[in-house]
Amino acid sequence: MSKKAKRPLILITNDDGITAPGIKNLIEAAAPFGDIFIIAPDSPQSGMGHAITISKPLRLDKVKIYPEHTAYQCSGTPVDCVKLAVDKVLHRKPDILLSGINHGSNSSINVIYSGTMSAAVEGAIEGIPSAGFSLCDYSYEADFSFAREVVQWTIHRILKHGLSKGTLLNINIPKLTLEQVKGYKICRQANAKWKESFDERLDPNGRKYYWLKGDFDNFDKGRDTDEWALKNSYVSVVPVQFDLTSHKDITKLHKWTS
Numbered sequence: 001m002s003k004k005a006k007r008p009l010i011l012i013t014n015d016d017g018i019t020a021p022g023i024k025n026l027i028e029a030a031a032p033f034g035d036i037f038i039i040a041p042d043s044p045q046s047g048m049g050h051a052i053t054i055s056k057p058l059r060l061d062k063v064k065i066y067p068e069h070t071a072y073q074c075s076g077t078p079v080d081c082v083k084l085a086v087d088k089v090l091h092r093k094p095d096i097l098l099s100g101i102n103h104g105s106n107s108s109i110n111v112i113y114s115g116t117m118s119a120a121v122e123g124a125i126e127g128i129p130s131a132g133f134s135l136c137d138y139s140y141e142a143d144f145s146f147a148r149e150v151v152q153w154t155i156h157r158i159l160k161h162g163l164s165k166g167t168l169l170n171i172n173i174p175k176l177t178l179e180q181v182k183g184y185k186i187c188r189q190a191n192a193k194w195k196e197s198f199d200e201r202l203d204p205n206g207r208k209y210y211w212l213k214g215d216f217d218n219f220d221k222g223r224d225t226d227e228w229a230l231k232n233s234y235v236s237v238v239p240v241q242f243d244l245t246s247h248k249d250i251t252k253l254h255k256w257t258s
Helices: 021-033 078-089 115-125 145-161 226-231 247-254
Strands: 009-013 035-041 060-063 070-074 096-103 130-135 167-173 183-186 192-202 208-218 234-241
Touching: 009 021, 009 078, 021 035, 021 096, 021 130, 021 145, 035 078, 060 078, 070 078, 078 115, 096 115, 096 145, 115 130, 115 167, 115 234, 130 145, 145 167, 167 226, 226 234
Parallel strands: 009 035, 009 096, 035 070, 096 130, 130 167, 183 234
Antiparallel strands: 060 070, 167 234, 192 208
């Protein structure tokens, strides 16, 4: 077996689209660690959660956006991208799946809505050690220099230590420089939610339409949460699982059937 064949295979995707600055920085940060394969949406898919495409055909086109790496753009969701990569394009299971780098936070309840994180969840479902990365900066001109170091810190540790079966990482990076960041915090997801409402407007033809808006409420005062970590200049690292069972309530609910 050749030396190149032994290099880890790293599958990269995102939800901001294949040309987003975040995925470009993710690719460049990951490249020294293995052979890079990219499959990402052909347009932004933020907020898609774990959506899959079942009512229309999926298109998959090879592109030369990143000449040094094999890359495809997909007409579907981030989860579609992972499914297609595993089932139709790759000839072996990736050693790692990386999703991002997302523009904006995916801490706390945002993990539920995030296309970035759902792609990583799908990777974990397939048995691939997976991580999703988000930078707390929505600007297209965001500085990803420190985020790239976080990616490399993560890859190194996944390759060295692995991840438990069914577990993935949700990594959020504050909008700070290397000198300003205090370090990494392994923490839990904060108990927080969006207080949402719909702004009712009229289009030029006088027809109503609605625009979602909201404020983020953090009810959690714990010092062991992702929200606390980000507010206090740490990178938050939350181990996430896709088993949504409330195990502590199983015994309680058995009483319903006794």
